[in-house]
Amino acid sequence: MNGVFKEKKGLKLILNTLSVLAVILITSALRLNAVKNLPIDFDEDDYMRAAQEYALIFRAGDLANITERNYRPEHPPLNKILFGVALLTEPEFTLLADRPSSSEPNIYILRPQLYAARSVSALFGTLQAAALALVNPLAGLLLGIHSYNVKYTSQVMLEGLPALTSLLSVLAYIRWKKTGKEKKKWLLFSALFLGLTAASKYLYALVGFAILFDWVWDMDKDARKSIRAWTPLLTWGLLSLFFFYLADPYLWLNPLGRIQESLFFHSTYSASASEIVSAGYPVWQPFVWLSMSIPWHPDVLVITLDGLITIFALIGFKKLWEEERVYGIWIIVMLIFLLVWKTKWPQYILALTAPLSLAAAKGIGLSIRQLFGSKPKSARVPQKNNWRETIQAIPWLLPGIVAFVALILYPLLFQFAIALTDMNVASLYAGMNGDIWPLVWQGLSGQIEGIEFNPFENFRYMNKTLHYVGAGMLGGFFRGGASGLLIFEIVWATLSVGMQALLGISLALMLARPNVRYPNFWRTIFILPWAVPEFIGALVWLRTLNPAFGWVSMMPYSTSTGGDITLTGLLIASTWYGFPFIMLAASASLKMVPKSVYEAAALDGASGWALFREITFPLLLPLVVPALIIRSIFAFNQFYLFYVMRTRSMTTFAALSYDVMTDANQYAVSAAINIFTVAVLIILLIWFNRISRAAEGVDYA
Amino acid sequence: MPKLSRWQQVFFQFIFFLVALFVLLPLWQTIYLAFEGGIHWRPTELVWLPKEFTFEIFAQMWAHAGQNLSFPEALANSLIVSFGAAFFSILLGASMAYAFARFRFPGRKAGLFAMLLGAMLPPVALMTPFYILVSALGLKTSLLGLMIVYTAFAMPFCVWNMRAAFQAVPKELEEAAFLDGANRFATFWRVSLPLALPAIGIAAIVAFLIGYSEFAMGWLFVEKPDNVTLAMAISGIIGSSANSWNRLAAMALLMSLPVVALFVLFQKSIFEQMLFGNIEE
Incomplete structure (x- = not known):
C-alpha cells in the first residue's frame, strides 16, 4: 500500500514538474517572440532613458548618485534599476533625449539595448507564470498566454517585476497560513516581496490590502480585541514598509518628500494629462480590456483567448473564493481600484491577471466536470416526465406553439439566411421571392463559394443580384469587433435596472402598508411615466436635460462634459420610465398575500425584518423576478431612448442595427448584428436562469 | 404588514412627494409647452x-x-393595431402559459427558454426578416400586417408573465376545485384565471403599449399615409419644423391621455375587484 502511494506521489511530482517546465517553455517562447517583434511603444523610450542613466552610474562606479536619480519619478525605481543592470552588457552609448511623456515613442533606440532591457521584463513575466504554475499548472499556462501579459512583460515597461513579486508575496502569505502560522519566515518573505512590489510600481502593492483583508477576515472576534493578535500583522506591515524603503534608493535621503512628489504627480496626471483626456476611456474601460485580447499587434500576439479566460474566471470565481479567499479579494481590490482610478491604461490589468488566471483554471475544471464528469447528485427530486400530463398539455400548448413558430422562429431562421448573404435594398427582391433559400442551401452545402464582402469598409455597396457570403460577416462580430459595445450594454442594463428596481420595489412596499395615506392617488401618479410611451418619455427628458433644447446642461451635445454625464442623463430617463413597471409587479404580488398571514406572524411575535424576509420577500419573487429579467432585457435592447437621445458614443446593438438598415440599407449587415444580439442574449439568459432560481422556488408543477 | 406610526406616515408622504416631483416635472414641462404660444x-x-x-x-x-x-384618424389606427396585438398575444399565449405553470412535459424548460428569448428580442432584432416576409405576403401596407408584427413582439412576453401569475396561484385551490368535480378547463376558467388576472392585466397593458408606442417598425411596414399611427406621426415631426417642440408636446399630450385613462381603468380592475376575498374564503 505504502509503496503504491509513494509511487503515485512520485508520478504526480514528475507530472507537475513536467507541466511547470512546459509552462516555462511556452511562456518564454511567446515572450521572446514578442521581445523581438513588438514595435516600440509609448513609455518604453522613457524607461529606456531611465535605465541608461542607471547604467551610466554603475559604469562610473558613482553609486551614491543612485539616490538622486529616478527618471520619471512618478514610478519608483527598482524595475528601472534592473533594466539599467541589463544595459551593462552593452557597449558605451549616449543618453536618449529627454522628452515629455506624452510625445510619440522614440523609435531610434538601439536594438541590442532594447532587447537587453526587454529580456529583463520577459524573464520576470516567465517567472511569474512559472510561480503560478507551481500552484496550478493550467493557471500558469493561462497567465503565460494572456495577451496583455505577453505584451507588457515583453516591453520595457514597469509591469514585469511587480507582477511577479506581488504574486510571490501572496504565495508566501498563503504558505504561512497553511503551515499553521508557526513558521514566521514565510511572513518575512511575504513582507519582503510586498516591499519589492511597492518599490517597482505602486499599483501592484495594493495586493497588500488583499492580504490585510484576508488576514482580518480570519481573526475571530475575541482575538481582534487583544493586542497580541495584531502584532504579527503590524510586524508584517512595518517590515513591508522597511523593505520598500530599502529597495527604493531614491527614497533613502528624503523619503517623505519624494513619496509626496510621486503621489502628487499621479493625482494631477490622472486628472489633466492630455493623453488621458484624448484617450477618453469610460469608467468601465478595465472591463473592456478584460473582455478582449490586445488588438494592436495581431501578427505578434497570436493567441487571443483573453475574453475566454475572463469568462472562465467568472465561472470559477466562487470556487476560487471557497478554496483560497485571498485570491478573490485580490481580484476585487484591483477591480475596484481600476474602476475608481481615472487613468485606464491597458497594462494596469496585469495587476490582477494572476488571480484571474487561477479563477479561470478553476472555471475550466468546473466546466469540464459539468460537461463530461458524472453529475453531482442534486438535492431536488428528479423531474419525471409524466405522459398523462404531457398528453393533457398538448391542447393547451398548441395555439401558442403555432403562433411562436410562425411569428418568431421562422423569421429568426430567415434572418440567419439573410446574414449569410450580401442582401441590401437593391437585391431585396431576391429575398422576397424566395431565391434566398436555394442560394443559402447551395452555399452551406459547399456547391458555391462565398464572395468577398466587407460591408464595414463600404456602406455604399449596392449589388442588384444576391450573393452568398458565408459566415465571414457574423464571424467578424464574434471575433470581438463588438467588445466595447457589449461592455457598455452590460453596464447600462445593470445600472438602469438596478435603479428601477430599487425605486419600484421600495415604493410598492411603502404603498402596501395597511394605513398609508392616499395610496391610490400616489400610485396613479407613479404609474404615469409608464403610461407615457417610451419615446415620448425620452423626448420629454431630452427637452429637460439637453443643453441645446433643455434647461439642465447635461446631455450629449454638450462639449464641455464627458461621457459619464451622458450616462447619468440616460439613467435618469430610463429610471423614470422603467420603475413603474417593477412597482406594479411588486404591488400585484403583495396584493396576493393574505392579510391573515401577517396577523398570524405578528401574533407569533415576528419582527418587521423577519416578516419581510420570511413572508413578503418570498411572495414578491414570483412576479418581481420575471419583471426584473424582462426589464433587463428591455434595457439591453433599449432602442427608442437611444434613438431619440442620439448618443452616438453610447449605443445598443438594436440602435446600431436600425441605423445600418435604414441609413445604409444594408439588410444583411443589420441581420448579422441582430444575430449577434440574439447570441449574446442567449448567453445572458442562461446566466440569468442560473441566478434567478428563486423564480423556480415556487414551482408547483 | 405592520401599521405606520405617525412619524413614519409623514416620512412616507414626504418620500412620495419627492418621487412625484421627479415623475411630474418633465410631464409638466410637456403640458406647459403644448399651451405655450409665446415662443x-x-x-x-x-x-x-x-x-x-x-x-x-x-x-x-x-x-x-x-x-x-x-388626429382622430391616426389615433384610430393606433388603437386598432395595439388592441389587436394585445388581444392576440393574450389569446394565443394564455393557455400555453397555464400549461407551462401546471403540466410536466418534455421540452417544458426549452419552451420556457424560447419564450424568454422571444420576449428578449427587441423589435429591431426581427425587423429585417419581417420587412421582407410582410412584403412577400402582400400585407405590407395594411394595419393587419402591423398588428401581426406587434403580436410577435408582445406574445412571448405575455406568456412568460402569465406563467408566473398562474404559478403564484396556490395549487391547493385548484385541487379543491378538482375534488368538487370540476375538470381542468373549468378549474382554469373559474379559479386560476381570475386569481391570475392582475398579472395578466399587466401583461396585456405591456402588449398594448408595445404597439401603441412603436414607430420605427411602423415606418418600415406602412407606406400608405392612411395607415400611419399616432406614434409614427409624432416621430415624423421630430425636429422637422420651426415650432416642432410645441407640436411635439401637444401631440405627445394627446397621445398619452388615452393611455393614462386606460391605466386608471385597468388599475381598478387589477388591484381592487379581482383578488381580495377569493383566497381567504
Missing part, C-alpha cells in the same frame, strides 16, 4: 407657465396630425 423656436430656460396661453396648437394638431391625417 416660436424652442424654450431656452425653465419656464413654469406659458408666456402666452393658447389652444391654437391643439386646434392645428387635431385637424392635421401629420401625413395628411387628422
